[in-house]
Amino acid sequence: MVLLSRIMHPCLFFLVAWSAAGVVKGAAAEDFLHIHPEKPVVEYGTSVVLNCSSSCAPINLETSLKWAEAGTGSTWKSFNFTEVDQWSVAPLCYVNCERTPLDRRANFTVYRAPERVELDLPQKMEVGKEYNLNCHVVDVAPIRNLTVTIFKGGKPLLEKTFENHTKPQPGNITVTYPITVEQQDHNESITCHAALDLRPEGPLLEKPSASQLLEPVAFPMDPLLESPLSAEIGTQMTVTCEVTGVFPAEEAMFELSFAGENLDLSIHVLEETASAQALVHLPSIGNHELICTVSLGPVKRSVNKTVTVFALPKPIPEDDHLKVVVNTTVNVTCKLDGVKSPGVVMQIKDKNQTLASSEDSFIINYEVTTCEEDDGREFLCIAQLQVNGTEVTKNASVKLTVFYAPRITNTSCPSVLTWKEGSMEAFICSAHGNPPPTVECRRDNMVYHIGVQQQIMREHKGVYHCNASNAYGSDAKDVTIVVEFFQLNIVAVALSVLGAAIIISMVTVGYYMYYRSHKVRKYRLKQQAAGNPMEQKCLNGGASV
Incomplete structure (x- = not known):
């Protein structure tokens, strides 16, 4: 070491020495300074006790948390963190061993259990359509x-973890799962489960959401709205709105409105078909909107129709039974009372043709001069209106009665009647007139019973005077009855008998003469044959030479 210090530059020597001291210090911290627990797991806002032990003294603590000494010994010291109110905490225990500072940190995991776990999914979902199912952990x-x-239904659809989330602070997490439901998913339960796993140092904290049921709805087709396209004012019409193939059909909600007014409904459900029916009062003329709206969960479908409300009063004849005398001029008059739609056409017709016509008029008439053929003639008062391409018609009839004097014709009363004696016949003679005339036939002031069957005798022949009459006149005619009868002729009978006798006599004489001549000839031939043998032989049928 001394050699090195002599050789090396003083600064370089200082750096090497400092590095070696750091290595020694690290090894000494592990060997001579202990901290427990090394990785405390602490719920935010609660307290925890941290124990530091070392053979070196004194033991000190460096932290921003509030603490109080919880106990001490010759080689250890406990610190009570009374409230862990920070999310990122790493308290430092340190000592000086032989003038070498040693330290150890406790890496806290500060946690907060999920406050709420909420499942967010649509209450009702349309079959075959994708929805987002959201789970919120708060x-x-x-x-x-x-x-x-x-x-x-107890089976996991999605599991998600967040290992890459480095921030220690609390937060809200939303997990989204796209789901498409089918009809068979009805009443399947959906739950969301949050698990905060702090093991092995801490607990496993689990919190589920409230369970929710899947409610799929099927609404494949638009509603069918049934109603007349036109109806008359002051009447009632029944309308029906129906949906088929829906599920659940009993949950379908209907709304029917006419001319902006909601209608009172009667609901009917059968399997996968639901319908609503309403009675509509028609107070005013014009085109009115009929709307049916059906809601099932998130699905809403509407259908509408335009209904034309029209007014067509029934025509009223001024007189529905006209009674006049022949050759009188009379008016057939028809009128309308009350409200009517524009475009009403009034007509007067008989069975053959239109006699009068008028548009947008309240009164119409036709003048006729009567004849006998007009008796019983019927006229029609007609009111017509075109509604949505369909003709609506109302009518009333007028009957005409024409009074006229009787007329006897050859058809109703023949001038000559020829009967046979002994036959059964009835004398027929009638007359045309209105009112029906009384007909009487007489001969020599004796009344003949018309229409009565009787046996014909010669006395019935003769001329009968027939008279027809009613309140408006009379007519007369003579009828001749001829009776054919059989009379025996004596002379003709005698001549017939005489002629028959003569014929019989002539036939008898002729036969006699023919018979006599034929027999005599045969006799003579036989005699000749007897006198000549050859002749006799030939007569017997053969000859030989």
Whole structure:
């Protein structure tokens, strides 16, 4: 050493000596100065006792924390830190051994258990759509010792640690997990678990969040709104709004409004179909909006229709049954009372044609001069309106009765009737007129019963005088009845009998003569054959040469 000091420069000697002393000091601190616990784990704001021991004295402490002496001995000294209120703490124990300073630090871990663990997820989630599930751990330290786990139905979905978080101060941590739910996830529980692991020197502190249930909702299609496209003022219409394929169907919330007014609803649920029905009163004409909105969790769907409310009063005839005498001029008059929509067309028609027409008028008439054919004629008072491309019609009828005198025609009362004696016949004679006329037929002041069946005799022939009458006149006609009968002719019978006798006699004489001539000829031939043998032989059927 002395040799070195002589050889080396004085400054270089000082540096080497100082380095050697540091090595010695380090080794001496480990051997001659002990601290317990070396890595205290302390909850923020609480107290802890630190013990320093050494064979060297005195034992001193260097720290910014408040402390009090907790005990002392010949080789040790205890320090009570009454309130650990700093997050980064490393108290220093030191001694001087043989004029060499020795020190040791206690590396504190100051912690704070999580104040709250909160799970944040939407109350209801649409099936097939991604949502963020958030877990919040509030006011925890040190974060590097924290582990956050998210569980679904007891199975971990995500576990996250924070080893790279170096700050000792407390903080808030949010862990996010993207989740897509399905219908079968209904009522699955979700929890978030925070674990502050301070082992082996400290405790394992665990805190779970409150459990929450998954509530998936399925709302695949827009609502179906059923209602008329048009309706008449002063009436009621029933509207129905229905959603299908929804889950859970019983939680679907409906809102129906018409012309800006909410409607009272009746809700019905069957399996995965929910519907709402309402009765709508129609107080005013015009186009009104009908809106159905259905909400299920975060999903809201709406559908709307425009309903045209129209006014079309029924036409009123001035007289629904006109009764006049033939050749009288009469007016068929129709009118409308009350509110009507623009564009109403009024018409008067019969079964063949339109007789009168008027648009946007409250009254219309048609003049007719009556004839017999107009009796029983029916007119229609018609009110028409085009609503959304559909024709709406209302009508009332007017019946015309025409009074006129009777008329007897050949069709209703033939001029000549020909009957056969002994047959059953009924005398028919009628007349046209209004009111229906009374018809009476007489012969020689005797009334003949018209329409009654009777056996015909010769006495029925003759000329009958028929008369038809009503309050408006009369008509008359003569009808001749001819009766055909059979009369025996004696001369014709005698001549017929005589002619038959002559014919029979002639036939008899002719036959006699023919018979006689034929028999005589055969006899003579036989005689000739008997006199000539050859002839006889030929007569018997053969000859030989």
